[in-house]
Amino acid sequence: MLQIYNTLGRQKEKFIPLQKDKVGLYSCGPTVYNYAHLGNLRAYVFADILKRTLQYNQYEVKHIINITDIGHLTSDADAGEDKMIKALQREGKKLTPEAMQEIANFYSQSFFQNRDDLNILPADKYPLASQHLPAMIKMIQAIEKNGYSYETKSALYFDTQKFKNYGQLASKKSKNSEKNEARIEINPEKKNSSDFILWFKAKGEKRKHLLQWNSPWGEGWPGWHIECAAMSTQYLGQPFDLHTGGIDHIPVHHTNEIAQAEAAYQKPLAQYWLHNEFLVLDQGKMSKSKGGFITLETLIEKKIHPLSYRYLCLNTHYRSPLSFSWESMESAQNALFKLYQLTASLPKPSSKKIIIKIENDFQKAINNDLNTPQALALTWSLLKNKQFSPQQKIDTLIKMDQVLGLNIEKNRKNISKVPLIVENLSKKRENLRKEKKWEEADQIRQQIEKAGFIVEDSPQGPLLKKKN
Numbered sequence: 208m209l210q211i212y213n214t215l216g217r218q219k220e221k222f223i224p225l226q227k228d229k230v231g232l233y234s235c236g237p238t239v240y241n242y243a244h245l246g247n248l249r250a251y252v253f254a255d256i257l258k259r260t261l262q263y264n265q266y267e268v269k270h271i272i273n274i275t276d277i278g279h280l281t282s283d284a285d286a287g288e289d290k291m292i293k294a295l296q297r298e299g300k301k302l303t304p305e306a307m308q309e310i311a312n313f314y315s316q317s318f319f320q321n322r323d324d325l326n327i328l329p330a331d332k333y334p335l336a337s338q339h340l341p342a343m344i345k346m347i348q349a350i351e352k353n354g355y356s357y358e359t360k361s362a363l364y365f366d367t368q369k370f371k372n373y374g375q376l377a378s379k380k381s382k383n384s385e386k387n388e389a390r391i392e393i394n395p396e397k398k399n400s401s402d403f404i405l406w407f408k409a410k411g412e413k414r415k416h417l418l419q420w421n422s423p424w425g426e427g428w429p430g431w432h433i434e435c436a437a438m439s440t441q442y443l444g445q446p447f448d449l450h451t452g453g454i455d456h457i458p459v460h461h462t463n464e465i466a467q468a469e470a471a472y473q474k475p476l477a478q479y480w481l482h483n484e485f486l487v488l489d490q491g492k493m494s495k496s497k498g499g500f501i502t503l504e505t506l507i508e509k510k511i512h513p514l515s516y517r518y519l520c521l522n523t524h525y526r527s528p529l530s531f532s533w534e535s536m537e538s539a540q541n542a543l544f545k546l547y548q549l550t551a552s553l554p555k556p557s558s559k560k561i562i563i564k565i566e567n568d569f570q571k572a573i574n575n576d577l578n579t580p581q582a583l584a585l586t587w588s589l590l591k592n593k594q595f596s597p598q599q600k601i602d603t604l605i606k607m608d609q610v611l612g613l614n615i616e617k618n619r620k621n622i623s624k625v626p627l628i629v630e631n632l633s634k635k636r637e638n639l640r641k642e643k644k645w646e647e648a649d650q651i652r653q654q655i656e657k658a659g660f661i662v663e664d665s666p667q668g669p670l671l672k673k674k675n
């Protein structure tokens with residue numbers, strides 16, 4: 208039985224899908240004005256683990272991740288500049304719709320490359336906000352018809368006071384990290400400070416914009432929050448099962464998505480709301496707008512395998528902050544490579560010798576609100592257990608890797624590439640060390656070095672690395 212933590216009730220709940228075997232999953236996608244940083248990618252590794260866990264539980268999953276290529280301002284609360292226009296300025300490009308689409312396309316492609324490098328399963332669809340104006344306008348019209356909006360000179364606003372349950376998602380003891388950094392600016396046009404824009408009017412609006420559309424409220428463009436509400440329901444219906452995003456989306460973006468969809472159609476938007484905690488640096492959360500962020504490309508340049516970052520994410524529960532350091536990154540890489548090394552000499556998987564007890568424990572761990580650290584610990588205890596045969600080990604591990612996504616079968620031979628003779632020397636050295644025969648162990652270490660490898664002692668055991 209799958210249990211997940213639902214931000215709506217702030218508790219773990221049994222997952223009951225709307226349809227027996229099919230599940231709809233929506234994840235807020237990237238705003239494509241810059242490279243995704245490692246924090247953003249944590250959000251998609253988390254969504255991928257959720258999706259794989261659902262699949263492991265035999266559900267057919269329809270996963271939608273949008274691409275925000277319009278309408279996202281530097282503050283989630285409708286203030287500041289348009290992020291896409293800022294990107295054009297940053298890159299010294301002309302302020303034209305074509306240049307804006309080029310930027311969106313460039314950073315979307317980079318996001319897809321990151322996805323593949325992290326072995327994240329592709330979503331069923333990546334709808335572009337700029338291509339879904341009819342769905343957004345239709346939802347705004349329904350909101351207006353039901354009396355939840357008001358019009359000003361420059362925009363059509365959502366009237367949050369009219370919506371009885373406004374802010375329910377964020378209401379129960381919000382943690383500090385959920386609070387939106389951007390203060391809600393005093394805007395004399397608004398009736399309530401939490402009101403937000405459904406439609407920006409081009410006329411009378413000082414903010415620059417390059418792409419605009421006709422609408423019942425005049426030429427203009429949609430607010431950011433209507434994008435996800437409209438695209439998710441277009442592809443998954445309303446209500447759908449699960450909605451994910453980073454914890455920063457709780458107080459504004461997701462709160463507003465819920466208000467709009469319910470005000471339009473008097474039904475909940477999604478049944479379960481799941482949020483990942485931040486990836487943090489010493490200075491605070493990693494953020495695109497503040498610069499100084501680390502990308503997957505930077506890791507690759509530093510010869511860190513992208514799946515080492517996936518391993519790092521899995522080693523911390525998604526609802527705990529993950530503090531990034533180069534030391535922890537290197538330990539994650541060592542652990543992952545050690546996993547590949549220990550599995551390199553195991554036979555071809557047959558899928559016939561899965562150890563039921565271990566598989567059950569694994570399923571219990573991931574079904575307990577995606578407890579990936581515990582699931583990873585199980586892979587180590589399985590590998591170190593001398594009672595199990597090599598065939599049992601590989602068959603069980605490959606099954607677990609359906610969820611972990613560490614690509615064990617592909618990488619165990621490619622990446623480890625340690626000759627058997629060196630591996631045996633390392634085992635011999637380990638035994639000597641256990642017997643406290645330090646001198647003899649050191650002689651073996653020298654033999655290993657002569658063969659072109661160095662041994663590093665890691666918490667998972669000795670790790671063999673090729674000498675540079």
Ligand code: AMP
Pocket residue numbers: 235236237238239245246247248249250451452453454455456483484485486487492493494495
């Ligand atoms: P964005 O491209 O800024 O719209 O964000 C894409 C996803 O990354 C959203 O789900 C955010 O909540 C999430 N996110 C942003 N910063 C971080 C961070 N430092 N750690 C984890 N998730 C983040």
Ligand code: ZN
Pocket residue numbers: 234235236435460
């Ligand atoms: Zn969204």
